[in-house]
Amino acid sequence: MTTITTPTSTPAGQRDSARRLEETWRDPPGLYGWFAAINHKTIAVRFMLTTFGFFVAGGVLALIMRLQLARPENNLVGPDFYNQLFTMHGTTMMFLFAVPVMQAVGSYLVPLMLGARSLAFPRMNAFAYWIFLFGGLMLYAAFLLDIGPDAGWFAYVPLAGPDYSPGKRVDFWAQLITFTELSGLLEAVILITTIFKMRAPGMTLNRMPLYVWTMLVTSFMVLFAMPSVMLASTALITDRLVGTHFYNPAEGGDALLWQHLFWFFGHPEVYLIFIPPLGFMSSIIATFSRRPVYGYPAMVLAVIATAFLAFGLWVHHMYATNIPELGKSFFTASSAMIAIPTAIQIFCWIATLWTGRLNFKTPLLFALGFFFILTLGGLTGVILASVALDLQVHDTYFVVAHLHYVLIGGAVFPLFGAFYYWFPKFTGRLLGETLGKWNFWLFFIGFNVSFFPMHLLGLAGMPRRVWTYPAGMGWDQMNLAATVGGVMIAASVLLFIINVLKSRRHGVPAGPNPWGAGTLEWGTDSPPPAGNFVAPPVCGGRYPLWEPDGVPAHVTGLADDRREILVTTLMDAVPDLRPTMPSPSIWPFLSAIAVTILFIGSIFTPWAVVWGAVPVAIGLTLWFWPRKKETRRNVVSEVHP
Amino acid sequence: MTMKAPFFLPFLLHAATAAAAPSQNALRPAGIQAERIHDLWLLTVAICSLVFVAVLVALLLALWRSGRSDATTAPDVASLAAPEPKLKRSVLLAVGASIALLFVLIVADFQTDRLLGRMPLSDAVHIEVTAHQWWWEARYNDPEPGKIFNTANELHIPVGRPVIMTLKSSDVIHTFWLPNLHGKKDMIPGRTSLIRLRADQAGTYRGQCAEFCGLEHAMMAFLVTAEPNDRYEAWADAQRREASNVLSARESRGRQVFMERSCVMCHTVQGSGANAVFGPDLTHVASRQTLASGVLPNNRQQMAAWVTQPQKVKPGTNMPATALSGEELEALLDYLGTLK
Numbered sequence: 001m002t003t004i005t006t007p008t009s010t011p012a013g014q015r016d017s018a019r020r021l022e023e024t025w026r027d028p029p030g031l032y033g034w035f036a037a038i039n040h041k042t043i044a045v046r047f048m049l050t051t052f053g054f055f056v057a058g059g060v061l062a063l064i065m066r067l068q069l070a071r072p073e074n075n076l077v078g079p080d081f082y083n084q085l086f087t088m089h090g091t092t093m094m095f096l097f098a099v100p101v102m103q104a105v106g107s108y109l110v111p112l113m114l115g116a117r118s119l120a121f122p123r124m125n126a127f128a129y130w131i132f133l134f135g136g137l138m139l140y141a142a143f144l145l146d147i148g149p150d151a152g153w154f155a156y157v158p159l160a161g162p163d164y165s166p167g168k169r170v171d172f173w174a175q176l177i178t179f180t181e182l183s184g185l186l187e188a189v190i191l192i193t194t195i196f197k198m199r200a201p202g203m204t205l206n207r208m209p210l211y212v213w214t215m216l217v218t219s220f221m222v223l224f225a226m227p228s229v230m231l232a233s234t235a236l237i238t239d240r241l242v243g244t245h246f247y248n249p250a251e252g253g254d255a256l257l258w259q260h261l262f263w264f265f266g267h268p269e270v271y272l273i274f275i276p277p278l279g280f281m282s283s284i285i286a287t288f289s290r291r292p293v294y295g296y297p298a299m300v301l302a303v304i305a306t307a308f309l310a311f312g313l314w315v316h317h318m319y320a321t322n323i324p325e326l327g328k329s330f331f332t333a334s335s336a337m338i339a340i341p342t343a344i345q346i347f348c349w350i351a352t353l354w355t356g357r358l359n360f361k362t363p364l365l366f367a368l369g370f371f372f373i374l375t376l377g378g379l380t381g382v383i384l385a386s387v388a389l390d391l392q393v394h395d396t397y398f399v400v401a402h403l404h405y406v407l408i409g410g411a412v413f414p415l416f417g418a419f420y421y422w423f424p425k426f427t428g429r430l431l432g433e434t435l436g437k438w439n440f441w442l443f444f445i446g447f448n449v450s451f452f453p454m455h456l457l458g459l460a461g462m463p464r465r466v467w468t469y470p471a472g473m474g475w476d477q478m479n480l481a482a483t484v485g486g487v488m489i490a491a492s493v494l495l496f497i498i499n500v501l502k503s504r505r506h507g508v509p510a511g512p513n514p515w516g517a518g519t520l521e522w523g524t525d526s527p528p529p530a531g532n533f534v535a536p537p538v539c540g541g542r543y544p545l546w547e548p549d550g551v552p553a554h555v556t557g558l559a560d561d562r563r564e565i566l567v568t569t570l571m572d573a574v575p576d577l578r579p580t581m582p583s584p585s586i587w588p589f590l591s592a593i594a595v596t597i598l599f600i601g602s603i604f605t606p607w608a609v610v611w612g613a614v615p616v617a618i619g620l621t622l623w624f625w626p627r628k629k630e631t632r633r634n635v636v637s638e639v640h641p
Numbered sequence: 642m643t644m645k646a647p648f649f650l651p652f653l654l655h656a657a658t659a660a661a662a663p664s665q666n667a668l669r670p671a672g673i674q675a676e677r678i679h680d681l682w683l684l685t686v687a688i689c690s691l692v693f694v695a696v697l698v699a700l701l702l703a704l705w706r707s708g709r710s711d712a713t714t715a716p717d718v719a720s721l722a723a724p725e726p727k728l729k730r731s732v733l734l735a736v737g738a739s740i741a742l743l744f745v746l747i748v749a750d751f752q753t754d755r756l757l758g759r760m761p762l763s764d765a766v767h768i769e770v771t772a773h774q775w776w777w778e779a780r781y782n783d784p785e786p787g788k789i790f791n792t793a794n795e796l797h798i799p800v801g802r803p804v805i806m807t808l809k810s811s812d813v814i815h816t817f818w819l820p821n822l823h824g825k826k827d828m829i830p831g832r833t834s835l836i837r838l839r840a841d842q843a844g845t846y847r848g849q850c851a852e853f854c855g856l857e858h859a860m861m862a863f864l865v866t867a868e869p870n871d872r873y874e875a876w877a878d879a880q881r882r883e884a885s886n887v888l889s890a891r892e893s894r895g896r897q898v899f900m901e902r903s904c905v906m907c908h909t910v911q912g913s914g915a916n917a918v919f920g921p922d923l924t925h926v927a928s929r930q931t932l933a934s935g936v937l938p939n940n941r942q943q944m945a946a947w948v949t950q951p952q953k954v955k956p957g958t959n960m961p962a963t964a965l966s967g968e969e970l971e972a973l974l975d976y977l978g979t980l981k
Contacts, residue, residue: 254831255832290710343736350699354707392667469859474666
């Protein structure tokens, strides 16, 4: 029977139990074990490293672009390669870094913050990772073979269609969308299930950490936004491969259909990237100002409001098209309105800092950088919401400046902060503070040197996505500044990498809770044991480790020789069920290979969908094949109420 | 709408004035539509700057006045038990102020949209602009069929008279952008859109395709010369004339080269028998300031480079290289020089 008791067992008994738990929950050893791993922390670390690899790759592409644009009429790269560069940069940063890294960090932290032993559907989690990795590798393999996509990360038709982008370049782009879609949707399902059903007993919805709220909201947004781009990219693939005419105006198709579908996904995507960092901010600000974030209900409602509004403003990417003017005005209002929930959160954080006692460590610095950069980016966003102003600055460097202020200020700064904050939890050691401060200041200054002049460049008439520009337009110095700033950012990221490599082995040992934080992930060892908690906590408040009665008891009675977990009810987190989680398996990996063969094969022949389905079916069947021993044991352990 | 200039406006103006002629700059409006957008810009920048400064000041004050701590400082969890009315008042006030300012901006924006839509249109010049990868075709329409004429990459418009442009595309999506006179308008295949603008100051303005349209998106510019109405009419009359057939021997030889080599497959020269419409109309090519859609200055040397090695000038252009002997090239350049 599962019971909730105050911890009374003897230390020796606990040690014994801890050892058994470790054996039960850890991934199998050896090469086979490496491919069969399903522990959420193992997968999440790989996921984070992979997304960081893509971040660096995308950054290198950006640096080459900046070097090309440093001078007018430069010939470092030609138009063909440049167009691949900016397409790859945008695609990498949006699809291979920004969205998946948030899910990767979430898949590490969410179970720990909830006091759970695992993510829901751990095999599916491993499968989602492999699919993501293979999709990204496919894209970069294509790029290295000079068949990288070159129609922009937004792939507007008819330029991306069969008539104006012959060859396979755009097919690789469209198929990458399928890969990241699949991975993203699976992660969303996993996170929603984990958050709804696997919270510690007592963690009612209104005690859930703000970060977990942001991941919940983000995951729901993924469910609604991603199918739109999946529809769009599938229609693009069939236009290109089997001669449908969804986007061909000559045959009754419509070029604007693509833009509606793409931006119905594309704008919410910005918030998929931006909302989880709001949770990082809330975690960091609370810990380093030594008090709960002010206005918990307002913060939660603001995040939910942002998510709803995000689906009602895609047309502000299309003001220059010939859709009706009155319709555009509606989108002006909805686009401007999204500033309100963001403002509420910013004011609540300032209120928290105002009344807190501050501990100026690197994570807090990155969080403070957010205020400067994101506020500026948000205000230029208000400018872009206006139809008239957008008609001037749309598709110019002003938008490049805006989107980097929002995405780097709103996502990358909090992400770096989050990394400094949770690195001790991941590795057991703190990141170096001195290098951390260098990392921050170089990034902050370099970022502003690079991107602030771009606002002015756009107003001074420089369009986006140009591989070169003529001299004498008044753009030279601002472009040079942007390049210098870009080099500073690269140096800063290099310092970060050095810091991580150094601190991983030689950093200051962290202990379970180096920052004196209040949420449950800090209540277990750093790095956490394979099963996360030796005795899973019961949750008595929003900041359980801070409140006197925050962890009133621990869950006992769960089997430690098999992967038994406690499932609780959706609203009030009352203990509900006691299912067994699946064990490590090679089949998610093999199934991912089969699916990859199907997806890549379909770039070359539609028949791949037919013959490629056979190995996929075999892989999935063996993945789900029940084992007699496990079934018998589960039946035996069933308790009827 | 007059507004006090925001604090960093001098910087912006500096950026604006640094540009050499012809101007391509949204901050130097030369027509009523761009002027109205610019007014809205000044108001918006002023309000946004105010908000930005206010947020930063609040943040810095918060950092300055709050106490210091370290990881061992006991957390203050009093707020979990008791509400914080003072903070609530301040946050509500700040949110209320933000909403009020946003409302001002939205109303100003709607007002600007209305004004943009209500520019008087009597006595308008009608131009149909069709975008191609990577050049601009322009057809000046007129109720009298005899007065219709075509040109490419360089437009002239009268100062003070409205211009209604019908925008089309022959291939992919392009965007017509002439920042000194108006904002952008997409040119979408299968659709027709309109842009209405008016130049109020004489001058030559540069525009550029703003929607990524393939390999040479960067090299798809155009020039618009706004001039007094009588000079505009004189220009239009000149454009309507066919190319002269009174040619010297060398020029005739050049026309022969034009007709026998690939030029004639794509280009039109009115009155010469060359009537292809794949490339720009060259009837008055010598009267233009630039070649290759705003990429090169139009002189004999650059024309030679463009005809013989277009891929060097503009990699990926649809214009093929034409191999000519020295004599043929000189003759062709002489002939093209007559197309004034």
